[in-house]
Amino acid sequence: MPLFPNERSVRTTPEGLLWEPSERWVRGRKGDVTVVDSRHPVLVWEPDLPVPCYTFPRNDVRTDLLRPAKDPPTGKHTGSQIFYDLDVGAEPVENAAWTFPAADLAGHISFEWFRRWGTGLDHWYEEEEEIFIHPRDPHKRVDAMPSSRHVQVEIGGTVVADTHRPVLLFETGLPTRYYLPREDVRLELFEPTDHRTGCPYKGRAQYWTWRGEGEVPRNILWSYAEPLPAVSPVKGLVAFYNEAVDIILDGESLPRPVTPFTASLKP
Structure with missing residues (x-):
């Protein structure tokens, strides 16, 4: 289910995550394959990271392309996450996606951005504009x-x-x-x-x-x-x-x- 709080504001989880629903249409591609296509993305800020990431309802994600990670990392994101490898071709992308443990974000999947960490999806769009490195922060000027x-x-x-x-x-x-x-x-x-x-x-x-x-x-x-x-x-x-x-x-x-x-x- 998409997250729609009654008031449009940043909320906090017990794990220290901040989150806020976004009204932007967001798509993520690996090569020519659209892996994410969401009109209900959620912005998430992790503790000690100055920029947000997106997490998406599972229904907006090509979960058929995800496999349980063979070698999941430790301490890379907040909480005890479940990591996934992305299989879109001859060579899977390791740890390309993960889930946050927060109850508020249950049923959502997050993805790495290639130009930020060197892995994950390599093309992201907000509406028709390609966005690089990380999502734009709506609270930043x-x-x-x-x-x-x-x-x-x-x-x-x-x-x-x-x-x-x-x-x-x-x-x-x-x-x-x-x-x-x-x-x-x-x-x-x-x-x-x-x-x-x-x-x-x-x-x-x-x-x-x-x-x-x-x-x-x-x-x-x-x-x-x-x-x-x-x-x-x-x-x-x-x-x-x-x-x-x-x-x-x-x-x-x-x-x-x-x-x-x-x-x-x-x-």
Whole structure:
């Protein structure tokens, strides 16, 4: 049965899960096979994870493609789950789906997103728009605002950017990101890499790495050539990880924030 609480609000389970029904039409595919097709998805937030996942009524899932997992993981998701392998071709996808133990979510199945964990389904759609990495959080805002503030960026004491024409990107739960015109960035000090990422709020990003000396993480600089419409002001601009460079805003040095990205930013 789809979950329809009387009031549209986030609810909590004894296991510490937060959940909320969504009105979006969600589909998930593995290759050309549609595995999930649901008009009654439920968003679930696990403890200590900053982004939600979807869980779906069993009737909206191709359960004929699921098999009990041969080697289920431990501690990957909240509670004592039942895991399933997905059989859509010559090679099954291990632990592609699972169930939460919460009574509120009984009769529902969750799926991994390929670009998030490297397994699971590889194409997801909300209505007719493909969504990457993870579902969008309806309680999160992402605002891109042109500004005239003075932004300088330094790496190891070298000024690598200086502008009065930034676009400030405010994203719930993350530090402000400063997107800068390329003409105001010393791009000759960086070299492009093959690294690419996707974001459900902003689109697909390309990256550059610092050419100079010092212990600077790779892929420190990025840009969205074709951002999603909601953040179109950042198109073609470049941004640095605040966590690993020195940013001076209107003459004031900003502290380096600690974020979920900090641990992965290693030289």
